[in-house]
Amino acid sequence: GAVVSQHPSWVICKSGTSVKIECRSLDFQATTMFWYRQFPKQSLMLMATSNEGSKATYEQGVEKDKFLINHASLTLSTLTVTSAHPEDSSFYICSAEQGAKNIQYFGAGTRLSVL
Amino acid sequence: DAKTTQPTSMDCAEGRAANLPCNHSTISGNEYVYWYRQIHSQGPQYIIHGLKNNETNEMASLIITEDRKSSTLILPHATLRDTAVYYCIVRRDSWGKFQFGAGTQVVVTP
Numbered sequence: 584g585a586v587v588s589q590h591p592s593w594v595i596c597k598s599g600t601s602v603k604i605e606c607r608s609l610d611f612q613a614t615t616m617f618w619y620r621q622f623p624k625q626s627l628m629l630m631a632t633s634n635e636g637s638k639a640t641y642e643q644g645v646e647k648d649k650f651l652i653n654h655a656s657l658t659l660s661t662l663t664v665t666s667a668h669p670e671d672s673s674f675y676i677c678s679a680e681q682g683a684k685n686i687q688y689f690g691a692g693t694r695l696s697v698l
Numbered sequence: 699d700a701k702t703t704q705p706t707s708m709d710c711a712e713g714r715a716a717n718l719p720c721n722h723s724t725i726s727g728n729e730y731v732y733w734y735r736q737i738h739s740q741g742p743q744y745i746i747h748g749l750k751n752n753e754t755n756e757m758a759s760l761i762i763t764e765d766r767k768s769s770t771l772i773l774p775h776a777t778l779r780d781t782a783v784y785y786c787i788v789r790r791d792s793w794g795k796f797q798f799g800a801g802t803q804v805v806v807t808p
Contacts, residue, residue: 589741617795626785627742627798676741678796685730687796689741 585611587679589690596667597698604662604693606677612657613679617687618650621674633660667697702786707803710780716773718802720786723767729790731762733771735782736801742785745771776806 586609596602606616614635619627631652632640639652649671651663660679664671676692703721710716722731730749734742746753746760748769753760759772773780785801 587741619798626800627736627796629795629797632795674739678741686744686747688744689734692739692741694739 585609585679585681585684585686585688587677587688587690589677589693591693592691593694593696595696595698598668599666601663601665602667602695604664604675604677604695606660606662606679606690608658608679608681608688611679611681611683613660614657614682615680616654616660617678617680618652618660618662619676619678621676621692627676630662664695667695669697671695672697701797702788702799704784704786704799704802706800707805710773710776710804710806712778712806712808713775716776716780716804716806718771718773718784718786718804719768720771721768722786722788725766725788726790729788731760731766731769732787732789732796733758733760734785734787735780735804736785737779737782742798743782745784776804778806778808780804781806 588607590605616633618630621627629642630645633652633654635654641647654660674692678687678689680687732747733745736742746758748760762769783801783803787796
């Protein structure tokens with residue numbers, strides 16, 4: 584299947600700092616990418632839909648000013664967690680839609696720990 | 699998008715076929731059925747998807763009932779590496795977003 588690369592795979596940061604997570608589609612172009620968050624022993628929760636060249640669409644309850652999404656090219660979307668706090672510690676996962684196949688491919692995830 | 703109902707957990711013997719059921723009784727005509735799995739601490743892996751016809755690939759088979767209200771994912775020869783949470787998701791067309799449910803925790807035992 585197609586490859587979606589997510590970086591970093593894990594990050595530890597201090598409370599109040601910002602963290603950027605990158606999501607790249609390596610062998611296809613993705614007009615649409617998605618960002619999810621997963622807490623321990625829970626399912627994935629969709630945070631936002633990222634569209635290349637336009638503003639992201641956030642799910643209800645997700646603060647757009649805290650979780651900044653940029654999708655500047657057809658192969659890269661970034662999620663920046665601004666002023667991170669311990670409650671933002673979670674597993675963040677991105678996916679990219681391969682339109683020709685109607686399939687979303689997922690990255691390996693980023694584990695964020697905020698101290 | 700239609701919601702899905704899956705059993706919370708299933709055990710399966712290594713080498714045997716694993717049949718994973720999914721109910722999606724409110725599915726509409728243009729909604730596809732997708733199956734993904736998530737091995738612990740990894741991103742979900744695509745398995746298979748279909749609209750109304752049965753589908754087969756190198757990983758699994760997808761059987762969709764004629765009324766499309768339920769489907770079954772079949773792993774023909776389960777291995778220990780198939781232990782994972784399996785998610786059945788329905789979504790509209792090719793650009794809709796996925797809403798993940800709780801999935802089925804499948805444990806394959808020797």
